[in-house]
Structures are given as C-alpha cells and as structure tokens.
Amino acid sequence: MAAPLAGTGPMRLTLTTKIILLLQVALCFALLSTAALSYLKMERMVEDTVASRFTVALRGLAGEVEGAVSLGVSITALRNLDALIQRAMARDDRITGLVLFTDTGEVLAAAGRGAGHGGPVGTIPAGWKGAFARDGKSDRVAAVADGDSQALLLGIRNAFGGVAGGVALTYSLGEVQAGIRGTIPDLLLSGGINLVTGLLVTMVAVWLLLRPIQRRLREMTVSINQLGMGEPPNLTPELVAFAPGLKEFADRILEQQQHGAEEDHPQPAGPAAEAARPAGVTP
Known part of the structure; x- marks a missing residue:
C-alpha cells in the first residue's frame, strides 16, 4: 500500500x-x-x-x-x-x-x-x-x-x-x-469592534503566556533525553526555577545509572589478589 x-x-x-x-x-x-x-x-x-x-x-x-x-x-x-x-x-x-x-x-x-x-x-x-x-x-x-x-x-x-x-x-x-x-446597527458595530478587539487580545495574551511555558517544556524534554543517554543535563537557572525538583531528580537518575554501570562492569582484581589465589584456580 x-x-x-x-x-x-x-x-x-x-x-x-x-x-x-x-x-x-x-x-x-x-x-x-x-x-x-x-x-x-x-x-x-x-x-x-x-x-x-x-x-x-x-x-x-x-x-x-x-x-x-x-x-x-x-x-x-x-x-x-x-x-x-x-x-x-x-x-x-x-x-x-x-x-x-x-x-x-x-x-x-x-x-x-x-x-x-x-x-x-x-x-x-x-x-x-x-x-x-x-x-x-x-x-x-x-x-x-x-x-x-x-x-x-x-x-x-x-x-x-x-x-x-x-x-x-x-x-x-x-x-x-x-x-x-433603529439603534441595532450602532449596537452591532460597537459589538463587532469589541468582539474583534477581545479576540485579538485573547490570542496575544494566551500566546505571550504560553510561549515561555512551551520553551521550558522543550528544555525539560532535552534534559530528559540527555539523562536517557547517561549525560548530565544542561539545567539553566530559568529551568530550575520552573521545575524546582528537576535537579534532584537528575542527580538521582545519574547516580543510579552510575551504580548500574559498576555492577555490570566490575573492576579487575589487583596483583595481590592474583598472588593469593590458590594454584590451579582460574578466575
């Protein structure tokens, strides 16, 4: 298809x-x-x-x-x-x-x-x-x-x-x-002007109000993606003020990722541990 x-x-x-x-x-x-x-x-x-x-x-x-x-x-x-x-x-x-x-x-x-x-x-x-x-x-x-x-x-x-x-x-x-x-045409004219003015004011006010919120949400999305890749996110002061608990959340995620990496990839034993191992025992 x-x-x-x-x-x-x-x-x-x-x-x-x-x-x-x-x-x-x-x-x-x-x-x-x-x-x-x-x-x-x-x-x-x-x-x-x-x-x-x-x-x-x-x-x-x-x-x-x-x-x-x-x-x-x-x-x-x-x-x-x-x-x-x-x-x-x-x-x-x-x-x-x-x-x-x-x-x-x-x-x-x-x-x-x-x-x-x-x-x-x-x-x-x-x-x-x-x-x-x-x-x-x-x-x-x-x-x-x-x-x-x-x-x-x-x-x-x-x-x-x-x-x-x-x-x-x-x-x-x-x-x-x-x-x-006979006053209806004048009422319609004034009402139409008020309606158009109200619609424009509403559109501009909502756009100005939501624009910074959308910017912060995009920054949060980028930060979460960075956390998913194991990278420390770039947390700006504005983003921290917008989401106060985001920094602590990112630190916990990074800490858990670090512990998980250590468990999946243990450090190799040193020379003293090799000498103390009995003969014929392979690691």
Whole structure:
C-alpha cells in the first residue's frame, strides 16, 4: 500500500491554538449573551421611560379636570374639556389620542392625530372599561395594550372623593419599538469592534503566556533525553526555577545509572589478589 502523501492527513492543532480557540469561543458566547441581554434590558427601560413620560402628561390633564370637578361642578357640565385636551395634545407630538369619559365609560371629549387615531366614539373600549374598573378607584395608572397602541388610564375624583370619571392617553407602541430597533446597527458595530478587539487580545495574551511555558517544556524534554543517554543535563537557572525538583531528580537518575554501570562492569582484581589465589584456580 502506498504511503499517504505529506499534508493529506488530519491537521493537528498545537496546545496553544486549542486554548486560543476555546477561549475565543467562550468569549464570543459571553459577548453575544451580554449584548442580547443588554438590548432586552434597554428595550424594557426605554418603554418604561416613555410610559413614565406620558404618565406625567396624563396626571397633568387629570389634575386640571379634577380641579374643576372638586369645586362641585359635575364632570358632564364642564365646557372647556375640548380646550384642555387640545392643549395637552400640543405639549407632546407623540401623543396619538386623549379621551375624557365618565365613570360609566361614556366619552365626553376625545381628540387624536394620525390615521386611525380619532379616538373612541360613544363609550370607551371594553378593554379600557375592565382596566378602569380595576384601577380607577386608586391613584395607579392602568395600562392597556391594543395591538400597536398603548393606552394609559387614570381616574378623576369628585369633591367627595368618589370617582367622577377618567382620562385616557394613547400613544404608538410600535413607534417606540421602531426607535429602539433603529439603534441595532450602532449596537452591532460597537459589538463587532469589541468582539474583534477581545479576540485579538485573547490570542496575544494566551500566546505571550504560553510561549515561555512551551520553551521550558522543550528544555525539560532535552534534559530528559540527555539523562536517557547517561549525560548530565544542561539545567539553566530559568529551568530550575520552573521545575524546582528537576535537579534532584537528575542527580538521582545519574547516580543510579552510575551504580548500574559498576555492577555490570566490575573492576579487575589487583596483583595481590592474583598472588593469593590458590594454584590451579582460574578466575
């Protein structure tokens, strides 16, 4: 059978290459996991920040209406509701709709901007009613997601502390999420730069760390080969510091080799031993 050609066998990786590849795979996994978690955390943080921003606007409008209702005027008798809503809408162009309604869900005034954001007519949606019935008596803002739209609802109290009605603010959740997704190219660019930098630093650091170790291992291999041939090894101070017990080990091996050589090749007897040997006895 013909011998295989050189270079056609499986490629063998050195120990340094294996360690570098292992660390780089671990680094890639860690960076990708961190980037994904950071993006999800940022998405949640931005959504909460936007919701807090609209909550401030919602409480401002509710406070204005509540100030008039607390004087004893019925919420259905207020005449400037449309003006209040339009003024609140002008404060933030990201508000898609504002609705004032009674405690039974009847719409008193509504305004909206953009296609499909004219506001409810007649009564508020059933989902809003359920959230308002649950949280309308408290100071907590109720949030209702309806597809691409997010609604925030807050109750309005009368002079006796009861619920006179409520106010709802809507905004586009899709626009908020689209703005977050718009940062993905920049995140990918910075993440790619960090990944390449980390891979290069890992490769250089491992190479610099293992290079002296490999040199010492090669020197140890040469010393052991010298011991195998019965020669005293050349132990440099660096090699002795790397392997403190190597010198004692080499001395013991050389001593055992010397004793073995003496037993295999005994010294010849001197002239006095020859004279004392009886006649006819051959050594």
